[in-house]
Amino acid sequence: MYFKVSLIISFVLINLLKGESDRQKQIYKVGGIFSNVDHGIAFEIAAFSANNKYPWSEIELVPFTHIIAYQHALKAYSTTCNLLRDGVAGLFGPSSEFSSAYVQSICDAKEIPHVETHCNFNIRRNDSLVNLHPHPRSLSNLFLDLVEAYRWQKVVIIYDNDESLLGVSTILGLNKKEKVVVIKQLETQDSGNFRPALTTIKATGNTEFVLACSMDVMEEVLKQLQQVGMMTDIYSYIITNLDVQTLDLSPYQYAGTNITLGRIIDPEDTEVMQLAESIYKFRKSREVNTEDEVLFPSWKMRYETALIADAVQLFYETLYDLTIDKKKSITATPLSCHEDSSWNEGYTITNSMKTKSVKGLTGLIRFDTEGFRSDFNIDIMELSLGGLITVGQWNSLRRSLNIYRPEKTSTRSGVENIFNRTLTVIITISQPYGMLTETTTQLVGNDRFEGFCIDVIRELSHILGFNYTFVIQEDGVNGVFNLTTGLWNGMIREVMEGRADLAITDLTVTSERETAVDFTMPFMNLGISILYKKPEPAPPSLFMFVSPFSAMVWIMLGVSYFIVSLCIFVMGRLAPAEWQNPYPCVDEPEFLVNQFSIRNSLWFTMGALMQQGSELAPISISTRAASGVWWLFVLIMVSSYTANLAAFLTVETLVTSFKDIEELASQDEIKFGAKKGGATANYFRDSNLSIYQKVWSYMVNHPELMVDTNEEGVRKVETENYAFLMESTTIEYVTERHCSLAQVGGLLDDKGYAIAMKKGIANVQASEICIAISYFEKYVEESLKKGRCNVFIIFNI
Ligand code: GLU
Numbered sequence: 119m120y121f122k123v124s125l126i127i128s129f130v131l132i133n134l135l136k137g138e139s140d141r142q143k144q145i146y147k148v149g150g151i152f153s154n155v156d157h158g159i160a161f162e163i164a165a166f167s168a169n170n171k172y173p174w175s176e177i178e179l180v181p182f183t184h185i186i187a188y189q190h191a192l193k194a195y196s197t198t199c200n201l202l203r204d205g206v207a208g209l210f211g212p213s214s215e216f217s218s219a220y221v222q223s224i225c226d227a228k229e230i231p232h233v234e235t236h237c238n239f240n241i242r243r244n245d246s247l248v249n250l251h252p253h254p255r256s257l258s259n260l261f262l263d264l265v266e267a268y269r270w271q272k273v274v275i276i277y278d279n280d281e282s283l284l285g286v287s288t289i290l291g292l293n294k295k296e297k298v299v300v301i302k303q304l305e306t307q308d309s310g311n312f313r314p315a316l317t318t319i320k321a322t323g324n325t326e327f328v329l330a331c332s333m334d335v336m337e338e339v340l341k342q343l344q345q346v347g348m349m350t351d352i353y354s355y356i357i358t359n360l361d362v363q364t365l366d367l368s369p370y371q372y373a374g375t376n377i378t379l380g381r382i383i384d385p386e387d388t389e390v391m392q393l394a395e396s397i398y399k400f401r402k403s404r405e406v407n408t409e410d411e412v413l414f415p416s417w418k419m420r421y422e423t424a425l426i427a428d429a430v431q432l433f434y435e436t437l438y439d440l441t442i443d444k445k446k447s448i449t450a451t452p453l454s455c456h457e458d459s460s461w462n463e464g465y466t467i468t469n470s471m472k473t474k475s476v477k478g479l480t481g482l483i484r485f486d487t488e489g490f491r492s493d494f495n496i497d498i499m500e501l502s503l504g505g506l507i508t509v510g511q512w513n514s515l516r517r518s519l520n521i522y523r524p525e526k527t528s529t530r531s532g533v534e535n536i537f538n539r540t541l542t543v544i545i546t547i548s549q550p551y552g553m554l555t556e557t558t559t560q561l562v563g564n565d566r567f568e569g570f571c572i573d574v575i576r577e578l579s580h581i582l583g584f585n586y587t588f589v590i591q592e593d594g595v596n597g598v599f600n601l602t603t604g605l606w607n608g609m610i611r612e613v614m615e616g617r618a619d620l621a622i623t624d625l626t627v628t629s630e631r632e633t634a635v636d637f638t639m640p641f642m643n644l645g646i647s648i649l650y651k652k653p654e655p656a657p658p659s660l661f662m663f664v665s666p667f668s669a670m671v672w673i674m675l676g677v678s679y680f681i682v683s684l685c686i687f688v689m690g691r692l693a694p695a696e697w698q699n700p701y702p703c704v705d706e707p708e709f710l711v712n713q714f715s716i717r718n719s720l721w722f723t724m725g726a727l728m729q730q731g732s733e734l735a736p737i738s739i740s741t742r743a744a745s746g747v748w749w750l751f752v753l754i755m756v757s758s759y760t761a762n763l764a765a766f767l768t769v770e771t772l773v774t775s776f777k778d779i780e781e782l783a784s785q786d787e788i789k790f791g792a793k794k795g796g797a798t799a800n801y802f803r804d805s806n807l808s809i810y811q812k813v814w815s816y817m818v819n820h821p822e823l824m825v826d827t828n829e830e831g832v833r834k835v836e837t838e839n840y841a842f843l844m845e846s847t848t849i850e851y852v853t854e855r856h857c858s859l860a861q862v863g864g865l866l867d868d869k870g871y872a873i874a875m876k877k878g879i880a881n882v883q884a885s886e887i888c889i890a891i892s893y894f895e896k897y898v899e900e901s902l903k904k905g906r907c908n909v910f911i912i913f914n915i
Contacts (some may be wrong), residue, residue, distance in 0.1 A: 144178065147180045147201075147450065148208045149202075149204075149206040150210040152210075152212055153188040177438055179433075194220050202452070207448070207450035210233045210429055212236075213236040222247050228460045229246075230453070230461055231248065233248070233251040241253065250432070251422075253490045258391050260380060267519055273289060274328070275289060277304070277331060304339065312339055313479070331356045332359065340365070343368075349370050354375070363381050371502065372583065378498060382480045383479055387416075424479035425657045432474065481494050491514075495511055496511070496512045509521055540584070543589070545591065546594045549829065549848075553621055572588070591623075597621075603852070613875060626870070634877065636875050640872045641868075645866060646798050646866040649842040650842075652857075653773055653774045682748045683719045696712050698710060718734055726749050778862070780809055782813075782862075793825055804912070828844060828852075
C-alpha cells in the first residue's frame, strides 16, 4: 500500500520551543526525503537539537521532511524540485539507491549539497554528494579480517541478494590464500522458505558461515537456521548486517552457537538513548503509526537513523564554520529544476563537509581525501549466554582488529549448551525403563516408546530445551568391556563413538563404565538382590500330632506317667483301706486283695491320661489324693495339647529354600544366574569376597544359566527352579506384577542408574541434573541442601 506521511515543523513551533530570542538568526531550510517515518523524525529532531546545541550561533536549520514510498523515483524527483524551489540549502536522503540517483543528479546540476546515509554500492570517489555510510568495501574488510582472525579455513557465505554479496566481496579474495570460499544464495522466491536451501547447506557439513543477508530476511533466516538445527554449538556465524543487534537474539543465545556481529552505534550511549527517547516522544505526541510498536528502545534503533542525525549535525557544524570563517552569511536561493541555474555556495558546503570531522552517534565522522567515510570504529559483538557482549573493536583506517574477548566461563556451561539441539537418545527395550507402546494404531517416531526413561528424557527436554530422537539398542546390551579386544560394546560403545548423544535405560553406573563415558547424577538408587519364587506351605507330616509339644515335654510326660503309676502302686500297698475282702460273704477271709497291682496302677494312670477313666477306684485317702493331683496335671496337659494342635493345624508353615546369597551359593538344588555382561554379573566378577567369588565361578561354569535380558531371567524363575540375581528396582517392578515371585534377602550393594554421554564433550555438567522419584524424596532434599543438583524431576509414581 502506498504510504505517505508528510511532516513539517513550522517556524512558529521552533520559535516557541526555542524560547524568546532577540538575535537575528540566519534561517537555512533543509529538505529531507525519506521512506521511513523514523528517519524523518530523527531528521527533524537532529535539526532541532543542532539549533539548540549552539545557542550563540546565528544559524538555524528549518527541516522540511517528506516521506515517500521507497522505490518511488518520480516522487523523489518532484519532491526534490519542490524543495529546491523553496530554497533549501541541503538535501538529505532518500534511502533508496534508485531514487537517490535521481536526487543526486539534480543536486549535482544545481550544486546543492546532497547528504546520503544509506549503503551505496555505486558511490564513486569524488562524487559531489556526501555519504556518511561506511563504504561497503571498507566494511567488507572488517568481515575479511574477522574470518582471518578466526582462522577459518573454509568459509561459506550465505547471502540473499547481490548487494549483500557485494558487501562481503573482499572475502572472496581468500580463495587466493589457499582457503576455500563457497557462496550460497538463499532463493527468496519461495515465499520466505529458506529451509530447503539451509538443509542442503547443512548437509555439506560446513560449520563456519558468513551470513550476508538484508534486514528484510535476516530475522526469518536466523529462525529457520534454528529450525533446521544449525543453531547449535558446533556452528559459527559472522553476521555482516550492522543492524542485527536490533533483532531479538535471545532465542539463539543459549545454544552455544558462535555468533559474531558488528555494530556502529552503541545503544547504551547517552546520546543514542536520547535520540531514541525523543523519537518515542515525538511519535507519541503525533500518534504516528510506524511498523514498530510505539515504544522505541535504543537497541531497536537502526544505525541509519543515527546516521541521519549525524548528517544533520555535520551539516550544521559545517555551515557554522563557514559563516564564522567567511565572516559573511551564506544565503540559499530558490532554484527551479527547469532552469539552468545553480547555487554557487553549494559545492563549498559539500567540500567543507568532506574535510570536517565531528563526533556523532556513529562515532567519529571523517572522510578521506576522496570523500569516503574513513577512520570509523566498529564494535565486535558476540552472542553469549547473557546476550550480546562486546569482544573487540575494528578500525577502518588502520585495519586493526582488536579482540579482547573475555575468558569464557565454564560455570554456567552445560544446561544451556544443549538448548535447541536434537539429541539422539539410545534406549533398550527393558521393562519398565523403555517399552514399546501397546496400541492398536500405528505409531511413529518417539511415540513408539513409553516407560520410565522415556518420561525422564521428555521431562528433561522440557526443562533444558532440547529435542530428541530415540533409537533402540537392538541387542539390549548396556555395555561390557571386552578385556581381550579392549573394546566396549552395547550402548556404551554407541555413545563413545558418537552415534548416540545420550544413553538411558537401567544403565548402572560402574567405575569401569565411568572410564569410558560421563554419567549424570544417578536418577535411581538400587542394589543387587535375588528374585525367586515365593516360599510354599510345607505338606502335613505323619507325626504332625506331636508338634504341639516339644520332645522334652513328651519325655517328661512319659516319665511322670511311670512315676505316678509307681507312687499309686506303693501307696496302694501301704494304705490298709486298699486291702479288700475278695469274698464279701465270708466274714473272716483267709486273705485280702489289693486292686493297685503294678499292672492296674499303670492302667489306672493311663486311663486318666487318656481321659477315658477305668473301673479302678482309689479307696484310701492317699491314693485318692495322688489320683486327684494326677488328674489335675492331665487336665492341664490335655487342654494345652488340644489348643496347640488346633493352632498348628491352622497355621501354614512356609518353607524358604534359602534366606540369602550365602545359602543360595552353598546349595546345589536351586540353579541361579544373572544377566550376561550386566553390572550384576560383573559385581561378582570383581568382588574379592570368597562367597561372591564362589557365585562368580558358578556363573562361569554354568553359562547356560546366564540370560540375555531381565525378562528372560524372570521367565526362568517362574518356570524352573531358578534364582535370578538382579537389581532391586527391577525386582520391585517384577514382584508387583508376578504374584508368585518375591525378593529374597536384602541388598548386596548400593549403586544407581544414570544417563551416559560421551566423555569430555559433556555439555551437561553431570552434577547439574538430578532426577529423583518421589519415594526418594529424602534423597532430593539432601541433594538440594548440599547443592549437588540444579535440576530435579520428581515423578509421582
Ligand atoms: N543394570 C545392569 C547394567 O547396567 C543390567 C542388569 C543387571 O546386570 O542386573 O548392566
